[in-house]
Amino acid sequence: MIPELGHYALALATVIAFAQCFLPIWGAHRRDARLMAAAGPLAVAQLLALAVSCFALVYSSVVSDFSVTNVYENSASTKPLIYKITGAWGNHEGSILLWALILGLCGVAVTLRGGGLPSSLRARVLGVLGGTSAGFMLYAVLLSNPLLRTWPAPTEGQGMNPLLQDPGLAVHPPILYLGYVGFAVPFAFAVAALLEGRIDAAWGRWVRPWALLSWCFLTCGIALGSWWAYYELGWGGYWFWDPVENASLLPWLTGTALVHSAIVVEKREALKIWTVLLAIGTFSLSLSGTFLVRSGILNSVHSFANDPDRGVFILGLLAIVIGGSLALFAWRAPKLAEGGLFAPLSREGALVLNNLFLVSICTVVLIGTMYPPFADLLFGAKISVGAPFFQATVLPLVVPLIAAMTIGPVLPWKRAQLAPALQRLWWVALIALAVGAFAAIGWKLLPGIAFGGAAWLIVGSLAEIAERIKLFRLPFRQSVARLGGISPAVWGSAVAHAGFGVTVAGIAAMSLATSVIVSVPVGSVEHVAGYDWKLVSLETLPGPNYISRQATIDVSRNGKLVTIMRPARHSFTSQQITTTDTAIHTMIYADLYAVLGDESGGNAVLRLHYNSGAPLIWLGGLIMALGGVASLLDRRLRVGAPARRAVAVTA
Amino acid sequence: MTLRRHLLYAAPLAIAGIAGVSFLAMLRRMKTGAFDPHDIGSPMDGKPIPNFTLPAPGGGKGFSTADVLALHRPVLINFFASWCAPCIDEAPNLVALAPQIPIWGVAYQDQAPDTERFLAQFGNPYQRLGADHDGYTAINFGLYGVPETYLIDPTGIIRARYAGALTGDIISGSLMPLVRGMS
Numbered sequence: 001m002i003p004e005l006g007h008y009a010l011a012l013a014t015v016i017a018f019a020q021c022f023l024p025i026w027g028a029h030r031r032d033a034r035l036m037a038a039a040g041p042l043a044v045a046q047l048l049a050l051a052v053s054c055f056a057l058v059y060s061s062v063v064s065d066f067s068v069t070n071v072y073e074n075s076a077s078t079k080p081l082i083y084k085i086t087g088a089w090g091n092h093e094g095s096i097l098l099w100a101l102i103l104g105l106c107g108v109a110v111t112l113r114g115g116g117l118p119s120s121l122r123a124r125v126l127g128v129l130g131g132t133s134a135g136f137m138l139y140a141v142l143l144s145n146p147l148l149r150t151w152p153a154p155t156e157g158q159g160m161n162p163l164l165q166d167p168g169l170a171v172h173p174p175i176l177y178l179g180y181v182g183f184a185v186p187f188a189f190a191v192a193a194l195l196e197g198r199i200d201a202a203w204g205r206w207v208r209p210w211a212l213l214s215w216c217f218l219t220c221g222i223a224l225g226s227w228w229a230y231y232e233l234g235w236g237g238y239w240f241w242d243p244v245e246n247a248s249l250l251p252w253l254t255g256t257a258l259v260h261s262a263i264v265v266e267k268r269e270a271l272k273i274w275t276v277l278l279a280i281g282t283f284s285l286s287l288s289g290t291f292l293v294r295s296g297i298l299n300s301v302h303s304f305a306n307d308p309d310r311g312v313f314i315l316g317l318l319a320i321v322i323g324g325s326l327a328l329f330a331w332r333a334p335k336l337a338e339g340g341l342f343a344p345l346s347r348e349g350a351l352v353l354n355n356l357f358l359v360s361i362c363t364v365v366l367i368g369t370m371y372p373p374f375a376d377l378l379f380g381a382k383i384s385v386g387a388p389f390f391q392a393t394v395l396p397l398v399v400p401l402i403a404a405m406t407i408g409p410v411l412p413w414k415r416a417q418l419a420p421a422l423q424r425l426w427w428v429a430l431i432a433l434a435v436g437a438f439a440a441i442g443w444k445l446l447p448g449i450a451f452g453g454a455a456w457l458i459v460g461s462l463a464e465i466a467e468r469i470k471l472f473r474l475p476f477r478q479s480v481a482r483l484g485g486i487s488p489a490v491w492g493s494a495v496a497h498a499g500f501g502v503t504v505a506g507i508a509a510m511s512l513a514t515s516v517i518v519s520v521p522v523g524s525v526e527h528v529a530g531y532d533w534k535l536v537s538l539e540t541l542p543g544p545n546y547i548s549r550q551a552t553i554d555v556s557r558n559g560k561l562v563t564i565m566r567p568a569r570h571s572f573t574s575q576q577i578t579t580t581d582t583a584i585h586t587m588i589y590a591d592l593y594a595v596l597g598d599e600s601g602g603n604a605v606l607r608l609h610y611n612s613g614a615p616l617i618w619l620g621g622l623i624m625a626l627g628g629v630a631s632l633l634d635r636r637l638r639v640g641a642p643a644r645r646a647v648a649v650t651a
Numbered sequence: 652m653t654l655r656r657h658l659l660y661a662a663p664l665a666i667a668g669i670a671g672v673s674f675l676a677m678l679r680r681m682k683t684g685a686f687d688p689h690d691i692g693s694p695m696d697g698k699p700i701p702n703f704t705l706p707a708p709g710g711g712k713g714f715s716t717a718d719v720l721a722l723h724r725p726v727l728i729n730f731f732a733s734w735c736a737p738c739i740d741e742a743p744n745l746v747a748l749a750p751q752i753p754i755w756g757v758a759y760q761d762q763a764p765d766t767e768r769f770l771a772q773f774g775n776p777y778q779r780l781g782a783d784h785d786g787y788t789a790i791n792f793g794l795y796g797v798p799e800t801y802l803i804d805p806t807g808i809i810r811a812r813y814a815g816a817l818t819g820d821i822i823s824g825s826l827m828p829l830v831r832g833m834s
Contacts, residue, residue, distance in 0.1 A: 233740075240736040277663060284667070292674075311678045319671050323664065330661035334653070370670075377677055386797070387734040388760065517742065517774045597743045598819075605743050607773075 003068050006056020007147040010097075013049035013104070014137040016042055020107070020130025024123035025195070036123035043107035043126055046133065050104045054097055057146050058088045067153035070094065070146040076159040078545040086170035093146035095173060099290075100140060102174075102181040103133045110185060117206060124192035125185070132184055135317045143310050159545070159572070168228040176225065176248065179218025180286040183255060185210040186262075187283035190276040191325050194332040199272045204265030207279065209632055211262055215255045216628035222248050223621030231582045236515055236593060236609045238617055241390045246369040247289030253362040254282040257355045259628075264348050268413060270341070271352070273333050278355075280329060284322040285362075291318055343415040350408030357401040364393045402453040402504065405497050406460030409490075410467070428463045432456035443512055450508030457501025461494040488634035496627025503620025509590075509613020519603045529610030531592065532556050536564075538604055546570040548581070551596045551604060555585065567596040567606075586615050699807050700728075701791035705781025708763040713781030714755060720807045725833045727754045727826075728801045729777070729817075730789060732761045733769035735797045741816035742773035748822055749776035752830055758782045759789055759797050802826065804833050 020042040027035025057070070061084045066072040074091045075084060083090075089098040107129045114122045140146070189207045193199045225248060230238045239245060258278040264271045291314045342348040368385045406428065410421045422429075436452020466472075468490060469482040514529050526533045536552040550568040554561060565583035572579070585592040590612045597605030705713035719726060729745065731738045745754055756777035758766040763782065770777075783789050792801065795814045802811040811829055813821060 236739070237736055242736075273660075281663070288670075311681070312675070315671065315674055315678065322667055323671065326664035326667050330657070330664045333660045334656045373677060374673065377673055377680075386732070515772050517746075517772060519746070598747060600747065605746070607743075 002056050003060050003065065003147045003149065006053040006060075007145065009049045009052035009056070010137065010145070010147065011141055013046050013053060013100075014134060014141055016046040016049060017130045017134035017137055020046055021127050021134050023127075024130075025127035028120040028123040028127070028195070031120070033119065036119050039123045039126035039130070040111040042130065043104070043111045046130070047101075047104040047108045050097075050101050050137075053147070054088075054101050057094060057097060058085055060147070061085065061088045064157065066155065066157050067149050067151070068146075069148050069150040072150055072154050072157050074157070074159075076157040076545065079157075079159070079165070080544050082167075082170065083165050088146075089173055090169065091146075093140070093144045095177075096136060096140050096144050097146055098174065099177055099181060100133055100136045102177050103129065103136065103184055106181060106185050107133065110188075114206075121189075121192055121196060121203075124195050125188045128188035128191045129184060132188075132321060135321065139310075139313055139317060143313050166228070166232055168224060168232065172221065172224045172228055175217055176221030179214050179216075179221045179255075180248075180251065180290070182210065182214025182217055183251060183279075183283045183286050185214070186258060186279040187325070190279035191328060193276060194325075194328045194336075197332060197335060199265070199276065199336055201266050201269050204262050204267075204269075204272075204275070207275075208259070208262040208266060211255065211258050211279070211282075212628050212632050215252075215259050216625040216632075218248070218252050218255060219621055219625045219628065222252055223618045223625075226621075227618045230614065231584055232579075236513070236595075236607070236611065238510065238614065241368070241387050243369050244293050246365050247285075247293055250289060250362055250366055250369075251282050251285040253358050253365070254278055254285060257358040257362075258282055260351050260354050260358075264351050268342065268348055270338070270348055271355075272338065273336055274355070276333065276336075277329060280322075280325045284318075284325075287318055287321060291315065342413070345411070345418060346416045347408065347411045347413045349416075350404055350411050353404050354401065354408060357397055357404070361394055361397045361401075364397065365390065368393070399449070399453065402457060402500075405500070406456055406463075409464055409493055409497070424467060425460065425463065428456060428459045431459050439508075447508045447511050450504055450511075454501045454505035454508060457504065458498045461498035461501070464490070464494050488630050488632075492627045492629075492631025492634065494627070495630055496624045499620045499623030499625075499627055501620070502616050502623055506613040506616030506618075506620055510611060510617065513609060513611045513614070515593075515607060515609035515611075517597075517605065517607050519600075519605050521602050522604075526606070526608060528608045530557060531562065531610065533594070533606075533608050535604065535606065538599070541568075543570060546572045549596065549599075551594075551606065553583070553594055553606070555592055563592065565592065565594045567594045569596055588615055588619075589613065591615060696809060696812065698809055700801075700803055700809055701788070703788040703791060705757065705783060705788060707780055708758050708761070708766045708782040710763075714779045716807075718779070719755070719803060722753070723805045725752060725805060725810075725830050726803050727752055728757060728792075728803060729754055730757045730759045730783070730792070730794055730797050730799045731769075732759045732797045733765040734761065737816040738769075738798045739773055741798050741818075742776075744817050744819060744822060745776040746774040748817070749778075751827070753778045755779045756781070757788065759794070760784065760786050802829060 020039060023035050023042070024039035027033075027038070057068075060068045061071050061075055062081065064071065064075060064077045064084070066075075070091065070093050074094075075087055079087065088094045107126055110122070110125055110129065114125070117125070186207050189203065189210070193203055222245075225245065226238045229240065229245075230236075258275065261271045261275045261278055265275050291311070368389050371385055406425065407421055410424055432452045432455040435455035436448050438448075439451035440448025442448075465483075465486065468486050469479040471479050474482070516526065516528050518526055520526065520535055522535055522538055524535055526535075532555070534554045534556070536554050538549065538551050541548045541550055548568045548570050550566050553565045553567070555563050555565060563585040565585060567583040568581040570579050570581055580595055580597075583594045590610060591614045593609035593611050593614075595607040595609075597607060599605070700716055700719060702716050704715035707713040719728070727748075731741070748754065754776050756779070758780065760783065761769075766780075766782065781788075786794075793812075798816050800813045800817055801809050802813075804810045810833070811826070813826070817826070
């Protein structure tokens, strides 16, 4: 009965979403206050119905109701409870439902926080959100329904993909989706502004917190995904330029550009049309990334069930959402007035430069990702594009981006002179050069440049704060007192830029990581990166729904025990799949990383890594997101934009 | 001026439109089987290996078609690269397979120091090693990507091709039965 209830609620939510799309937009067009006011209650009703539907799916999974096809295909009664819950969104059908639920949440958030919006803008934003929801839920109901029954009911499920049976992956999709779907709100604001035919500084102020919040989630989501690949795939790498990874990087790049260009709209009423295009583009990339991966057009090492029929439906949906908004853009944007002139050398100019670099990187990654299927379609050529292409094309664009990131925040608005800015930054440049030269002589040129860039970013951010509190120019006590006076937006940009610096440092250090692959008997000792790794024992252990083969490795340095590592291989009983369980010992500046491979003739294959800098990569991502949250707090003080949720999540 | 402005603002729509139509064509062909990013066909199956002479990664002699033919034994030619993540996954399987059949490696579009570091880290299963710097030999083989492995019979005919990493299942289920059938 419960699945039917959920099925029903999903259909109801779809109908409500269609109403939420048409009534308010029609009302805004006719200036009918009653129709416009319907948007809020409809958004709440849609979310309630969706919540019932999601509950039904999670419930069916928890009680192992294998008459529900989706539960039968993706679950098993032996699966631990936590994965029965999280497994509900670990598959295609469930993930679409999660996607719709988050979109519904966005609608309600706009309803609750959008009290200060002009009623017609609010109605149009909610209408656009409703329309997007409606499309996805229609897809869920017609082609990807997670609540359909199968008859006769099987007594046992087929089990879950063991790679997904992992705590990291339980939280990864919701956070990544919050990022992807969150960009639906700036998108809705952009489309609503095009419908209204008017954009001003206030519009920039309303859009920016939503873009920032989504950006924070997307940043965390990508960092988590990269971390998951690092410890679960057991290859010792963190980024493989795989289409799935690129699909999440593309909206992050344009989203980062959006977060910056929205500042210019808000402060200077310039770059308005560009910002609207970025808002549309970011959400379009989020949507198409999901489509390309799920439809199987892109060949990925992460495999998903592919279904061209579903692909055609989603493509139609994309044509309406993306094509419709871009057509509206082509029609209305030329009529929008541009304002706010500025000299090329100014804060605005620096932000434009940042946008240019980010969008260029995005274009390069997009071309690298899309070239194989297009080459196949047009020339019948089978080509794969790998890391060398991305490294050769992205790196030259990142270097000037990093250079500009520290100079930009010290430039004044409207018109600036380079000399005073450089005067403030000469000692930062000196430190960066020293660090870079030191690293380049000690190791190699490329990591040296990267370390120098990281120092430039981190020290540059500190310099920005030092400048604000007039450190060394006022008595120390007064300087400290001024710390509290710095606006959260300044903290935000300093922290986020420093966070990027930490990530760059991590990537640079990771390029110097060392590892060996050995086939050794129990009792033997390996020397890697100054550590002694002793294989103490190999044993077989039972798990909840797998059998595990575990190695115990004592790692010591100069005779002193550092840690005991236990890498393992899990053989899942319900599927013929073996996964590796990496053992990682984190020391913040580096990871010790061990993987157990196959065994033959009493010897076990071990892969032992010393991953210098690895934790910094994700720590930097987290710091970047914290910077975003700090920036959000600024909005709340001034205009009461949403910040409460963001704080609660990161806490 | 205004026409240019309108054209400029319509450009994103045009790009999205072209992409959309292309995706539709891909989906259509996926249905009929004409477009399948996972199935890469094997035009070289049953044909003699192409003519090539490869240097070793650091310079010097690698191996050539004549060397393969002179072997008179089944041999695997494995294309790999240090920049390829699935190759790392494949490495232990190749190391385990090496005692059973000669494996000759081709480092595909790779720098010699990177190749050496890769082999030092993840094991070297290769009896002989060649470097395909410009990728021409790969084109003659009809390489789809790395890793990719070709099974050559004692007369120099390509008997099978495996795109992607060789897994234990592929080795025991498909590769080794073919090898056993040859001797």
